[in-house]
Amino acid sequence: MIRVVNLHKSFGNQKVLKGVNLEFVSGKITTIVGTSGCGKTVLLKHLNALLLPDAGEVFVDNMDITKLRQKELYEMRGRFGVLFQGAALLDSMSIFDNVAFPLREKTKTSEADIRKKVDNRLEQVGLEGMGYKFPAELSGGMRKRAGLARALATDPEIVLFDEPTTGLDPILASSIHQLIARTQRTFGFTGVVVSHTIPQVFDISDYVAILANGVIEEVKPAKEFQQSQNPVVQQFIRGETEGPIQVL
Amino acid sequence: MLFLIRQIGGFTLRQLLEMGRMFLFLLSAFALAFRPPAKLRLIVYHLKTVGVDSLSVVILSGFFTGMVMGFQGYYSLRKFNAESWLGSAAALGLIRELGPVLSAFMVTGRTGSAMAAELGTMRATEQIDALYSMAINPIKYLVSPRIIASLIAMPLLTAIFDVVGIYGAYLIGVGLLGVSSGSYIAGMESAVIFHDIYSGFLKSLSFGLIITWVCCYKGFHAPPMATGVSQATTESVVLSFVLVLVWDYFLTSIML
Numbered sequence: 001m002i003r004v005v006n007l008h009k010s011f012g013n014q015k016v017l018k019g020v021n022l023e024f025v026s027g028k029i030t031t032i033v034g035t036s037g038c039g040k041t042v043l044l045k046h047l048n049a050l051l052l053p054d055a056g057e058v059f060v061d062n063m064d065i066t067k068l069r070q071k072e073l074y075e076m077r078g079r080f081g082v083l084f085q086g087a088a089l090l091d092s093m094s095i096f097d098n099v100a101f102p103l104r105e106k107t108k109t110s111e112a113d114i115r116k117k118v119d120n121r122l123e124q125v126g127l128e129g130m131g132y133k134f135p136a137e138l139s140g141g142m143r144k145r146a147g148l149a150r151a152l153a154t155d156p157e158i159v160l161f162d163e164p165t166t167g168l169d170p171i172l173a174s175s176i177h178q179l180i181a182r183t184q185r186t187f188g189f190t191g192v193v194v195s196h197t198i199p200q201v202f203d204i205s206d207y208v209a210i211l212a213n214g215v216i217e218e219v220k221p222a223k224e225f226q227q228s229q230n231p232v233v234q235q236f237i238r239g240e241t242e243g244p245i246q247v248l
Numbered sequence: 249m250l251f252l253i254r255q256i257g258g259f260t261l262r263q264l265l266e267m268g269r270m271f272l273f274l275l276s277a278f279a280l281a282f283r284p285p286a287k288l289r290l291i292v293y294h295l296k297t298v299g300v301d302s303l304s305v306v307i308l309s310g311f312f313t314g315m316v317m318g319f320q321g322y323y324s325l326r327k328f329n330a331e332s333w334l335g336s337a338a339a340l341g342l343i344r345e346l347g348p349v350l351s352a353f354m355v356t357g358r359t360g361s362a363m364a365a366e367l368g369t370m371r372a373t374e375q376i377d378a379l380y381s382m383a384i385n386p387i388k389y390l391v392s393p394r395i396i397a398s399l400i401a402m403p404l405l406t407a408i409f410d411v412v413g414i415y416g417a418y419l420i421g422v423g424l425l426g427v428s429s430g431s432y433i434a435g436m437e438s439a440v441i442f443h444d445i446y447s448g449f450l451k452s453l454s455f456g457l458i459i460t461w462v463c464c465y466k467g468f469h470a471p472p473m474a475t476g477v478s479q480a481t482t483e484s485v486v487l488s489f490v491l492v493l494v495w496d497y498f499l500t501s502i503m504l
Contacts, residue, residue, distance in 0.1 A: 050377055077383040088378035090370075102382040105389075160381075 001026050002047055002158065002190070007056035009042055016042050018214030020056070028206035029184055029191035031222075033198060033236065035245060038211050040194040041085070044160050047192060048080045049073055060158075078106060081156035081189070085163045087147030089135040095122070096131030099150045106154065121149040124186070125179060141172040145179065152183060159184075161193040165200075173197055177204045198237060202226060210236060212245045273387070273465050280385060281392035290393035291400075298394070298460075299401030302358045303408070306351050310409035313346055314338065314416025321417065322425045331425075335432035336439030338417035339410075343440060343448045347410040349496055352455035355398075355405065356488045360463035363394060364484035367467025368477035376468070391464045395457065402456025403449050410448065447503045454499065455492050462488045 007020040016039040024030045024047075034040050045051040046058050049065050057064045065076055089098045099118045103109050109117070122128055125145040135143055144164055151159055161180060165173035177197075181204040184191050195201045202208060208225040210217050210233055217232040218225065225233065235243030321337045367390060370376050379386040414436070421427040463484040470480035 045377070048381055050380055074383040074385070077381060080381060082378065082381040084374045084378055084381075086373055088374040090375055090378070091373075102384070105384050106382065154382075 001059075001061060002192070003057075003059040004043070004046070005057045005059065007043070007046060007058065008054045009039070009046070009051065010054055015214060017046075017053070017056075020211070020214070020216055022209055022216050022219060024190060024192055025207060026190050027188055029180070029193060029204060030207040030209060030219075031193040031195055031201050031205040032209050032211055033196055033201065034211035035236070036196065039214060040196075040211055041162055043211060044162055044192060044194045047158075047160060048077050048082065078154065079157045081151030081154065081159040083144065083147045083151045083159065083161045083164055085166060087135070087143040089143060089146055089150070091135045093134075094131060095127065095133050095135065095138070095146045095149075098135070098146060099131070099153050102150065102154050117153065118149075121153055122146075124152070124183065125149045141168055141176065144168070144176055148176075148179065148183065152187065155187065156189060158190045158192070161191065161195075163194055163196070165195065165197045170200075174200060177201065180204055199226065212236070269469075270461070270465050273391075273468070274461050277387050277391040277395055277461075277464070280388035281396055283388065287389065287393045290389070291396050294394045294397035295401055297362070298355065298359050298397050298456075299405060302355050302401075302405060305354050305358050306405045306409050307412050309350055309354050310342075310347070310412035311416040313350055313409075314342065314413030314418075315420045317341060317346070317413065318417035318420025318425070322421055322427065331421075331427050332431035333435050333439075334417065334421040334427050335414075335434070335436035337435075338421070339414050339436040339440050340444060342410050342413040342417075343444050345448075345496075345500070347406045347413060348448050348451035348455055349492060351406045351409040351452065352402070352459060352492045353489065354409075355402065355456070356459050356463070356485055356492070360459045360488050361481050361485050363460065363463040364467035364470070364481045365477055367464060368470030368480040371468065371470050372472040372474070372477060374472075386468075391460075391468065394464055395460045398456040398460040399453060402459075403452045406448060406452035443503075447499070450503070451496060451499055454495060458491050458495060459488045462491060 002024040004020055004022045007017050009017040020043060032040050032043060042051060046053055049058070049068070052066055058066055060076060060079070063076070065073065068076060089095070090101065093101065096118055099121055100114050103114045103117065118131065119128070122131055125148050127142060127145050127149065130142070135146070138146065164180060165176050168176065177200055180191065180193065193201065193205065202222045202225070205222040207219060208222050209219040212232050218228055218230045220228055226237065228234070232244050235245050317338045318334065321334045322331055325331050325333055325337060370390070376386045379389060418432055422429045422432050466480040466484035466487070470476045
């Protein structure tokens with residue numbers, strides 16, 4: 001269980017998060033939606049302490065990760081897998097080596113087992129036989145798939161997805177969504193997805209939260225969220241410029 | 249007036265803060281370099297990028313620097329009828345000063361700028377964040393091996409620069425301007441002592457550290473955008489040049 005309590009974060013004079021409170025249910029996918037630049041990625045990066053808050057706490061299994069020592073912090077991060085917006089594959093390595101990287105660096109797995117596991121992960125994301133390619137040789141969708149394979153390589157308990165379908169065409173976006181849902185069912189991890197691809201993202205989410213004006217305005221099971229009468233939710237779903245969400 | 253004082257104070261504090269961050273960065277890179285597991289494969293890889301890949305430019309610049317020293321040294325020494333000292337003048341100039349400084353400049357231009365650009369791009373494309381998220385310390389993975397590789401490669405490159413430069417000066421002095429080969433070699437042998445070699449070695453070692461430290465720091469902390477990468481690359485090269493020259497002055501004044 002991840003719990004965010006009264007989280008505040010500013011960059012210079014710009015207050016991005018103004019007291020975020022949110023709980024992520026174990027073994028379920030929670031999607032955080034919101035307008036571009038509202039702080040979704042900032043919130044996501046607090047969940048594995050890639051960013052530290054100005055105030056507030058982030059609890060992972062009742063342990064406040066904002067106060068961990070470096071060694072404990074690295075151990076805690078080992079429980080996470082992250083799919084970054086641009087996949088963030090190490091461009092000096094092949095796709096195979098990228099997926100094998102966390103296994104080689106953080107585990108004592110034998111090279112034969114690593115090969116077996118990497119091949120398995122690449123197959124699960126539809127990239128079998130592509131391991132020899134380098135990130136620059138792949139399309140955006142393939143890079144995301146490779147990023148997902150790497151995120152799942154160490155069998156993480158929690159996987160964070162930072163805008164996994166941004167910049168992809170609707171068909172590819174849909175296939176990535178299905179991939180996330182399928183892998184979640186297979187591995188049973190707790191998923192946190194940051195996205196503004198609505199309504200498609202509702203199909204894979206168990207819960208949806210909306211971040212607006214620096215706070216979580218609403219959290220509901222996905223189906224109920226779409227029916228919500230909250231004006232913030234309605235404005236976001238309808239894409240209206242007038243309403244409670246402050247647009248530039 | 250108060251505004252001016254506040255601006256100067258603010259600027260000074262920011263610079264001090266930046267210097268403090270740079271020193272902490274260096275300390276953690278050093279501390280992590282000696283923490284197992286050793287990244288031998290990465291050290292060897294960076295020995296290639298810092299050492300082998302810089303070899304051609306170091307040899308070329310060393311050769312031409314030596315030839316220029318041959319001409320200039322001959323011109324100056326002839327005024328005192330001391331052309332026979334060309335060997336010692338060229339060797340001392342190259343071993344004590346020009347070898348370490350110019351090879352440091354070449355490595356900064358060839359490899360230091362590439363380090364800053366590569367790490368800056370890794371920052372912009374979230375690859376450094378990805379390392380953190382995989383519970384891998386990016387300073388240990390990206391910076392420490394580069395520092396160790398530079399500490400090994402820089403003295404070797406400088407030694408090659410010195411040898412090629414001395415040969416270049418020999419070609420001009422002996423081959424073109426008629427200085428006796430025996431006096432060139434004998435002058436060099438009698439003038440160059442171990443302290444000169446040691447001084448040059450120490451300089452090249454410290455320059456290697458400065459270049460890698462500055463370039464890695466600037467790249468690692470580059471603003472995550474295209475202009476941020478270019479800015480970090482420019483700053484890393486300029487700051488490396490300046491620090492190399494300033495540190496060279498201090499070392500020279502101490503070790504004269």
